[in-house]
Amino acid sequence: MGQCSPADGVSAAPGLPVTRQQFRDAMARLGAAVNIVTTDGPAGRHGFTASAVCSVTDSPPTLLVCLNKGSSAASAVHANGVVCVNTLAAGHEELSNLFGGRTAPEERFALGQWCSSATGAPMLAGAVVAFDCRIVRTVEVGTHDVLFCEVVGLAEGGAREGLIYFSRRYHTVAGAPEG
Numbered sequence: 001m002g003q004c005s006p007a008d009g010v011s012a013a014p015g016l017p018v019t020r021q022q023f024r025d026a027m028a029r030l031g032a033a034v035n036i037v038t039t040d041g042p043a044g045r046h047g048f049t050a051s052a053v054c055s056v057t058d059s060p061p062t063l064l065v066c067l068n069k070g071s072s073a074a075s076a077v078h079a080n081g082v083v084c085v086n087t088l089a090a091g092h093e094e095l096s097n098l099f100g101g102r103t104a105p106e107e108r109f110a111l112g113q114w115c116s117s118a119t120g121a122p123m124l125a126g127a128v129v130a131f132d133c134r135i136v137r138t139v140e141v142g143t144h145d146v147l148f149c150e151v152v153g154l155a156e157g158g159a160r161e162g163l164i165y166f167s168r169r170y171h172t173v174a175g176a177p178e179g
Helices: 020-027 074-080 093-098 105-110
Strands: 035-039 046-050 053-058 061-068 082-087 114-116 122-124 129-141 144-156 161-166 169-174
Touching: 035 074, 035 122, 046 061, 046 105, 061 074, 061 082, 061 129, 074 082, 074 129, 074 144, 082 122, 082 144, 093 105, 122 129
Parallel strands: none
Antiparallel strands: 035 046, 035 082, 053 061, 061 144, 082 129, 114 122, 129 144, 161 169
């Protein structure tokens, strides 16, 4: 096996640190489901858009959610200790942008139909799936908190097309046909 070179698409030389911009550009090539993570409780109702969500284990069912420590939602999420991860369907681009951080927290829930999950976190009607969770552990890594969230309830929506973010744009992905 030979050494990789710039002709092979390698842009960082071995031993040199990867820059913040190089990392961000590379992450834009990693497609991910778009989610709105919501919370409600003593610290109030809040939510944010996240693509950094993944499965950890099925026993007990646990998700990993990355939360920017500087976000307006961070204090409410930590104080409430619960979240609902709402995986967005095709056509939810406007909703994703609304929760993306530039809109006042109290205005974010004006769009979409919301109900209260068992934990009290807002659940989106029409989401592909919603994971109702209790935060069981938090690990600080750089600018983010990594939340380990035990899933205590699920709601599957009827949407057959999901929303992903790839190359700094939204894309629709179709699920397998039923039957």
